[in-house]
Amino acid sequence: MNNLEIVLEKLSDELIIKCTGRLDANRAGQLNDYVDRLVREGHYQISLDLTGVEYLSSVGIRTLISQNKNLSAVNGYFRIKAMSENVRQVLNMVGLAEILGQKPGKPKKTQSSGEKNNHFEAHGFNFSLTALSPKNQTELNFFGDPELLKISGYANKDVTQIKSGDNKFGIGLGALGDTFDDCKDRFGEFIQLGKSIAYLPGDGSKKPDYIVGTGQLVASLTALYGFNFTGNFSYLVRFESTDHLNTISVSDLAENLTKITGSTQLAVVMIAESAGLIGASINASPIDGKKIFTFPEIKETVNFTTEPAHNKALTLTVGLFSNMATAENKKYLRPLSPNNPMQAHLHSAVFSYVALKKTDINLAETIDYLFETTELKDILHLANDSREITGLGESRFVQGFCWIAPVD
Amino acid sequence: MAEKVFSINNQLAEIAVIADTLESLSDEWNIPMNITLSLNLVLEELVSNTILYGYDDTDEHKIEIHLSFIDEIVSIQIEDDGREFNPLLVAEVDVDLPIEERKIGGLGIHLVRKIMDEIVYERIDNKNILRLTKNIRRIE
Numbered sequence: 001m002n003n004l005e006i007v008l009e010k011l012s013d014e015l016i017i018k019c020t021g022r023l024d025a026n027r028a029g030q031l032n033d034y035v036d037r038l039v040r041e042g043h044y045q046i047s048l049d050l051t052g053v054e055y056l057s058s059v060g061i062r063t064l065i066s067q068n069k070n071l072s073a074v075n076g077y078f079r080i081k082a083m084s085e086n087v088r089q090v091l092n093m094v095g096l097a098e099i100l101g102q103k104p105g106k107p108k109k110t111q112s113s114g115e116k117n118n119h120f121e122a123h124g125f126n127f128s129l130t131a132l133s134p135k136n137q138t139e140l141n142f143f144g145d146p147e148l149l150k151i152s153g154y155a156n157k158d159v160t161q162i163k164s165g166d167n168k169f170g171i172g173l174g175a176l177g178d179t180f181d182d183c184k185d186r187f188g189e190f191i192q193l194g195k196s197i198a199y200l201p202g203d204g205s206k207k208p209d210y211i212v213g214t215g216q217l218v219a220s221l222t223a224l225y226g227f228n229f230t231g232n233f234s235y236l237v238r239f240e241s242t243d244h245l246n247t248i249s250v251s252d253l254a255e256n257l258t259k260i261t262g263s264t265q266l267a268v269v270m271i272a273e274s275a276g277l278i279g280a281s282i283n284a285s286p287i288d289g290k291k292i293f294t295f296p297e298i299k300e301t302v303n304f305t306t307e308p309a310h311n312k313a314l315t316l317t318v319g320l321f322s323n324m325a326t327a328e329n330k331k332y333l334r335p336l337s338p339n340n341p342m343q344a345h346l347h348s349a350v351f352s353y354v355a356l357k358k359t360d361i362n363l364a365e366t367i368d369y370l371f372e373t374t375e376l377k378d379i380l381h382l383a384n385d386s387r388e389i390t391g392l393g394e395s396r397f398v399q400g401f402c403w404i405a406p407v408d
Numbered sequence: 409m410a411e412k413v414f415s416i417n418n419q420l421a422e423i424a425v426i427a428d429t430l431e432s433l434s435d436e437w438n439i440p441m442n443i444t445l446s447l448n449l450v451l452e453e454l455v456s457n458t459i460l461y462g463y464d465d466t467d468e469h470k471i472e473i474h475l476s477f478i479d480e481i482v483s484i485q486i487e488d489d490g491r492e493f494n495p496l497l498v499a500e501v502d503v504d505l506p507i508e509e510r511k512i513g514g515l516g517i518h519l520v521r522k523i524m525d526e527i528v529y530e531r532i533d534n535k536n537i538l539r540l541t542k543n544i545r546r547i548e
Contacts, residue, residue: 022427025456026420055427055445057452058516065510072508086445093522094515095503 003027005052006034014045016081020052023060023087032063035078039355040273040312041244042399044076047103050083056090064100074357079103122256124246128238129260136232138405140267140320144172144225146331150293152286154187154224156180162228164195164211164219166364169269169318171347172226173286175199176211176219183222187285189379190221191318191347192228193269193367197221198349200379202285206303208349208379212371224286227320227332227345229267231363233403235260238358239272240399247275247396250382251336254321254344263406264324268346270317271356271366272400276308277315277348278392279380304385308392310350310378315397316367317382319346324408337394338386348395350378356401363403410437410477418459418469418490426451426473437477443544446523447482453516454486454495454538462490462536480545484524486538493536494529495520 004027009016015038023031038046048064050056064080071078080101083091091097118129143160159180162170170192175183176199188202197219198210211219237257239248257266284292284301291297322333322343333343351374356366370376385392412433416422427448434444455471463469474485500521501514521527524540531537 024423024452025460026423055448057449057456058519059456061515065507068507086442089442090449090519093519094501096507099507 004030006031008038014047015043016047016049018049018052022055023050023053023063024055024057025059028057028060028063031060032067035063035067039071039076040353042240042358044071044074044355044358046071046076046078047081048079048083050080050087053084053087056087058094061091061094061096065096068100070355074355075359077103118260120260121242123248123252124242125239125248125256126242127256127260130236130238132233132236134234136234136405138229138232138234138267138407140227140229140407142227142328142332144223146225148224149173149286152288152290152292154287158224160223160226162190162192162197162221162223162226164192164197164213164221166194167231168192168194168228169231169267170226170228171318171345172223172228173282174221174223174226175201175285176209176221178220178222180222184287185285187224187282187287189281189347189381190223190226191316191349191379192221193316193318193349194231194364195219196367196371198376198379200281202282204283206283208376210371210376212368225332229405229407231269231403231405233269233405235404237261237402237404238400239397239402247398249394249396250344250346250384251340251342251394253397253402254336254342257402257404258321258323258342261404261406263404263408265320265322265329265407267320267405267407268318268402269363270315270400270402271361271363272315272317272397272402273353273356274310274313274315274348274350275396275398276311277313277350277380277382277395278305278308278385279348279382279395280304281378281380305380305392308396309380312353312398313377314351314353314356314370314374315348315400316351316370317346317348319344319382320407334383337384344382346382348380348382349376350380351376356399361401412475413472415470415472416455418463418471418488420456420459423452423456423459426455430475433475433477439477439482439544443482443542447484447542450520450523450540451484451486453520457495457516458486458488458490458493458536462488462493464491480543482542482544484538484540486536486540488536489534490536492531494531495538496527496529 175186177183190199195213
């Protein structure tokens, strides 16, 4: 037989993949794609029945190893529960027959006793709230003048220096570098994620750039305007579609987050799998009165998503949701959707897809992992395209985690 | 003396030809099934490696395979015009490492070394020539 057949069986939480045929260089990709799809659908416990596999090559072994590693990294497993003599013979030769056959112990529960868990369902999604330290206070700082963007009026006197540091998060317009002069041709959307800062240079390159601060190296950004906050999060909210098919809009997400936390203004860091992002970024640096938001210049100077972008990518989003307009915050916020009292400002860093842990996720570790192991593809200011008929609507998500700091 | 020469193109789909050819030869030469599978593994590892990593262009290339069976010894010769590559210089993989520390490369060559008795590499006229032998009656 020159083919590979894959049949799926479901046993409560565990999936069993039965393969028949050949797992060689030509067909291992088929199994790999199949497993990737299952993982995206949220299945992290997968066993393989290879009794029908007559032939296993090193490319097939590589697929087995890499999926085993991927799923172990997210507290799941990928193991061979049964295999043919041929498969065993080959795996024995590379010393893997036993290792790949092992079923891991039960995932450990590390939830500490002080944490409280709440679950509820809304908009076709399950939300689960973990109270981290509800009494934590988070300070939110606004800096720079967003109004100057309209006239590209920024100059040396308007800038604020931002440094990377553990637990610091923020967004705005800026560029990696120490001085206005050094950065003046590159200002664009930035996102500050703890010890890493990423931005999309407004120099026409459309290629995001970033620095991961390590030890002595601190990432330094010259900002035109924006806001930042310390990550003293009070809550962690996990959201997941009830049937793997639903997606949730930013507005619905915001509504539920304010509801569960009972707060009117939330600073949020979110790690989520996207179901299509709608947004914009500037493609020209807003200085010297440069025409950016005028027609026809805008066609070149602003990138708009012309259709929902980055479907199924992994996104890191930082921002602010507010039901409470104040003299201070209103310049920095926009309505989430027409007729919605909720205002927001969110930037998303877009990475290639990797599976996420379902429990015990650590924000700083996940951020590091994304910058180290996957590709940063884009940075986007999330916007709502509310044009009638042709409007694309809002960014949507499949599942994710939100770390929330109320700032009332 | 039994001998067979055939060639395939540098397409992964072509490796099925190897399995088919070996299968009919093993009937003809009366080679045990488990040995045929091992030889197939060796050929596929080496040939798929050449197809995947051996060429700097996207042109069509021929990979020539000689098989012979004399005095209980199977000899394989693989000839390709790809980039110079001596698989004997690939570092031995450590099969005792736990899976987290396992490197993903080098397994194919490791399997080839495990299965075959003798491997000789030569670069002649811009071609990679690899000769491998295995005594199929030798008791392991």
